[in-house]
C-alpha cells in the first residue's frame with residue numbers, strides 16, 4: 092500500500108497502476124452470503140488475497156463483519172493474524188511437518204487431512220494443556236487433500252476427533268462451476284453422509300461457485316474466494332459480482348508504421364496496412380500473461396485495441412488505429428471497465444484465478460472504497 096503518493100503520482104512512478112476496490116470486495120462478500128441467509132460466510136484470502144493484497148483485503152472484510160478466514164500457508168496465516176488479532180484463521184494446506192509450534196503460537200487452525208496430522212495436532216494439544224481447534228478435511232473426489240470418505244466414516248465415535256479439536260468438517264468441490272456435472276451431486280451426498288456420521292461438528296463445502304449449487308451445498312459456513320474479487324462464480328451466466336480490480340498502464344510512445352513493417356520480438360506480427368501503435372508501460376513481469384500475446388485487448392478511450400506481437404517483459408504494443416485520440420501519457424485499461432478477469436483469462440488460455448493471483452508485486456496497489 093502506498094499512502095504518500097496520489098494515484099496520478101503512482102502512474103508517473105511506475106507506469107502501471109492496480110486499483111483494488113475494497114468496498115466492492117465487502118459488497119461481494121455480502122452478496123455471496125445473501126445466497127444462504129442465516130449461514131455465516133467466511134473469506135478465502137490465500138495467495139495474497141488473490142493478488143489484491145492480504146492485509147488491506149482481510150482488514151476491510153473484518154470491518155464488514157467477516158470473522159473466519161482461510162489461507163493456504165502458514166506464512167499467509169501469520170500475516171493474516173498480524174492484521175486480524177481476533178479472527179478465526181484456517182490454514183488449508185494443513186499441518187506440514189515442523190509447522191505445529193508456529194500454528195499454536197499464532198492461534199491458527201490447520202485443516203487436517205490425514206490420521207498422522209490428527210495425532211500430531213492432538214499431541215500438541217496435550218503439550219499445550221488445552222484444546223487446540225482445527226478442521227478436518229474429507230476428500231470427496233479431488234484426491235488431493237483430506238481423509239477418504241471411508242476413513243472419515245470410520246472416525247465415528249473415535250476420541251481422536253475431540254483430542255484434535257475438530258471444530259469444522261470440510262470438503263472441496265471438484266467442478267462447482269459446472270452445475271450440470273454429476274460429480275457435484277455425488278460429492279454433496281458423500282459429504283452429507285460423513286456429516287451425519289460425525290454429528291455435532293459444523294460443516295463447510297461451498298466455494299464461490301458451490302454457493303450457487305443450492306442449499307444442499309451450503310451447510311454451516313460458506314467458503315468463497317474468487318467471487319469476492321469479482322470473478323464470475325456462474326460462468327456462462329451474467330456475473331452477479333461487482334468488479335474489484337482495475338489494471339491500467341500508461342502509453343509510453345505512439346508511432347505510425349507502414350504496411351509490411353513488423354512488431355515486437357521475432358517480428359511475430361506484420362502490419363497488413365498502415366497502423367498506429369501505442370507502447371504500454373506494462374509487461375509480463377507485471378503479471379500480465381505473455382500467453383495473451385496477439386489474443387488480448389486493452390481499452391483506450393473506451394475503444395478495444397488488440398495486443399500486437401509478443402508481450403515483452405515490461406512493455407505491450409497495442410494497435411490504436413481505431414482510437415486515433417490516443418496520446419502519450421494516456422492510460423489503457425487491461426482489466427476493468429467491462430474487460431473482466433474471466434475474459435483476460437480466456438484470452439491467455441487460462442482462468443481468471445491465474446490472472447488475479449499472477450498480478451505482480453511490481454506495481455503499486457492503490458486501494459479505493461475504504462470508508463473507515
Ligand SMILES: *Cc1c(COP(=O)(O)O)cnc(C)c1O
Nearest residue numbers: 135263298299314315316317318
Ligand atoms: C481456494 C479454495 C476455496 C475458494 O475457492 P474459490 O473457487 O476461489 O471460491 C475454498 N476451499 C478450498 C479448500 C480452497 O482451496
